[in-house]
Amino acid sequence: MPAKYHIHVRRVPPRFTPLAKNAIIDWSEGCLRCARCVKEQCPVDAYRKRGFDRTQFVDTIDEMCRDCYRCVQGCPRELIYKVVNPQYRQLGDEYWTPEILSATWYQAETGKIPVSGAGYGGPFSGPGFDSLWTDMSEIVRPTRDGIHGREYISTSVDLGRKPMFLLFDEQGDMAWTTPPLLELPLPILLAEPKLGPNPRGMQEIITLAAQNLGTLAILGRDQLVPVPAQALGQIMPSYSAGALELEDPLLSQVRAIEMLDHPALLKQVEVLKKRYPQLLVSIKVPGDEKVVDRVAELTAAGAEIIHIYATEKARGLGGFQDLHLKDLIRRCHLRLVEEQLRDTVTLLFSGGIALAEHVAKAIICGADGIIADLPLLLALECRLCRQCTKGGNCPVEIDLLTTKRGAQRLVNLIGAWNNQLLEIMGAMGMREVRRLRGEVGRAMFLEDLEKEIFAPLFANRETELQKRDPN
Amino acid sequence: MEVVVFACQQAVPDPEALKSLWGLADVRFRVLPEPCSSKVEAFQLLRTLATPVDLVWVIGCEESLCRLAEGSQRAGGRMAYTKKYLEEIGLEPARVGRTVVTPGDQAALRAAVAEIQDRLKSLGASPLRQAPQSAARRAAP
Incomplete structure (x- = not known):
């Protein structure tokens, strides 16, 4: 049996006193x-x-x-x-609440799961991810204790195209070369946040953290800092639409790249794959009103990984601006299920993933993995004052943070998130995060409960009212 | 130069609006919202002044309007103590000041800002800025 995947957390005290509640x-x-x-x-x-x-x-x-x-x-x-x-x-705003910020700081400092104390004083449900509950009916089984249990709970995910069938020749060997597949030990990839006073420093911190965690760091190719040779396998350079050049030396050094979707993309990917067959290509698609059709089209055309991005407040773009990320994930996932293509492609989602529970809930809704961006900045003590976007000074001097210290805080945060994922899966009786994908049978959605419980009640009430007053 | 204002959240419900009244580009004006002006203790005023900051100000509610009943009154007592202490150690007591306003009274806030600016003009930069020790402390990470 392979050794358990373990994230080595180590306390990193904050440089600035966190604001207390x-x-x-x-x-x-x-x-x-x-x-x-x-x-x-x-x-x-x-x-x-x-x-x-x-x-x-x-x-x-x-x-x-x-x-x-x-x-x-x-x-x-x-x-x-x-x-x-x-x-x-x-602190923060209506989505990135002070509670999210302080919980992120605590996890980045200690690597531990934030525990709020006895009982839960919050509302019964809320918008977005708060309208989805996981079924924790297996919570009493000690062997499936997520973090310390005897049974191993795997958080590994595969990135890449999975063949629908295998073909063997007369000698029993594979008749074709299977497409490249990259196994990550956790369903979380790291990406540069759009904010921050020192993007170059942030790239170095994210790269080192990805190296320590064994995951991938998605970094913009345009402004990419020199990456140490040993870290090249952990980065996924991201190319803007039409910016990719086949002669780019990085293409032969990295395992995966990301390209922004554009009309001529499929042709470009075809040419790229001919030259670099082992290179995984992730296609970045905006989560707008065209996303569901586009995901189906790209998957049918042989896409390996599709990254769908939403706003930082977990909302879709364009015509889908009122749609929450969880519904966006559901729509894309279910469309591929209908087309019988879901297992062939890897779907990654980003935007508004703020807490560990959002990782598990996004996967339940149908994502293979998520991409964390803004929480990484929060882990570096960011107050989300957005002064950096206005040319002001960072009040917590993120620009002066050392790479090693910053990377350890990211490792701590992801370590705490991974432990919470293990706890959730343990309580749900799951042993594989791959099997959690789309497992809505072990989740309850508020809208479904309202339909099943309240709708009949109100229907009866209407009938009663009609009986009393037919006019 | 730098001015730090500890502002009671009842007296100054919108700290950004207070900042917008400032208008002196060469002076850093920081407004720190506090739950009550009595949250600010004498040691906090003194140590803020020693940072060094050129002027420290507290804006609270009128004593009869304090939500914690005695908070504003106690803040007044602390201010008097701090001034006396500064005088005893040979520093200018005018480097700390206090204004009480009726919550939501914009005219009173404008007057408070004008008073802070006048006080800063009359006092100039803090003599602590010239002290080598404080300069070294400020430079330290």
């Missing part, structure tokens, strides 16, 4: 000077260890506090309060 208001004036002050009984000794962050002008006690409320409840004069920190509330 809650702030302590400490009114020391009027203190009774109790013999044993509640501040001395703090389980994390926050009152003694508190300091001052010179760059952000904040009291570090808020970041150290674990919200146990012991001091708030214990002070006899009620001089300590906890309130929501307005600086925290201002």
